[in-house]
Amino acid sequence: MITPDYVRLMGRYNTWQNSSLYGAADTLTDAARRQDRGAFFGSIHGTLSHVLWGDRMWMSRFAGTDKPTQSIATSIEMIPDWETLKAARTNFDNVIEAWAADVDERWLAGELTWFSGAVNREISKPATFVVAHFFNHQTHHRGQIHAMLTAAGAKPDDTDLFLIDG
Numbered sequence: 001m002i003t004p005d006y007v008r009l010m011g012r013y014n015t016w017q018n019s020s021l022y023g024a025a026d027t028l029t030d031a032a033r034r035q036d037r038g039a040f041f042g043s044i045h046g047t048l049s050h051v052l053w054g055d056r057m058w059m060s061r062f063a064g065t066d067k068p069t070q071s072i073a074t075s076i077e078m079i080p081d082w083e084t085l086k087a088a089r090t091n092f093d094n095v096i097e098a099w100a101a102d103v104d105e106r107w108l109a110g111e112l113t114w115f116s117g118a119v120n121r122e123i124s125k126p127a128t129f130v131v132a133h134f135f136n137h138q139t140h141h142r143g144q145i146h147a148m149l150t151a152a153g154a155k156p157d158d159t160d161l162f163l164i165d166g
Contacts, residue, residue, distance in 0.1 A: 002128040011100030011156040015093040024156035037148045046076030058134045
């Protein structure tokens with residue numbers, strides 16, 4: 001069962017893993033970060049941009065933050081400059097952790113309704129289900145990024161959740 005403590009843990013995990021991936025990506029050239037490596041969103045930079053786009057989209061639904069103006073298809077181009085993307089990621093991780101700190105049982109017991117551009121219709125799901133999707137989406141794409149970074153010769157940290165405080 002998803003609890004407020006789980007949400008806070010996953011918010012911290014998100015920040016920790018993003019720090020690792022961005023740090024590893026920083027050791028590569030811009031060309032290496034932008035090289036199409038066969039992932040769904042192509043490159044390391046494109047996939048990192050998409051993850052931030054997804055986080056912004058979900059947080060707009062969860063907490064009323066600004067939603068991205070780009071579509072899923074153009075999410076890879078949301079922030080083309082590397083330094084700006086890094087800063088935006090760090091800032092938004094703070095937004096996610098602040099939201100996670102305020103999540104309570106009552107909110108988690110509710111339902112979320114939104115219009116999905118991906119399937120072009122309104123959807124309603126339990127908040128716990130959508131929060132699970134939110135964190136799963138991050139983890140899924142970070143796994144792709146981790147593999148691309150490793151193949152490019154960068155060395156991101158381990159991803160095991162039990163190592164978060166170790």
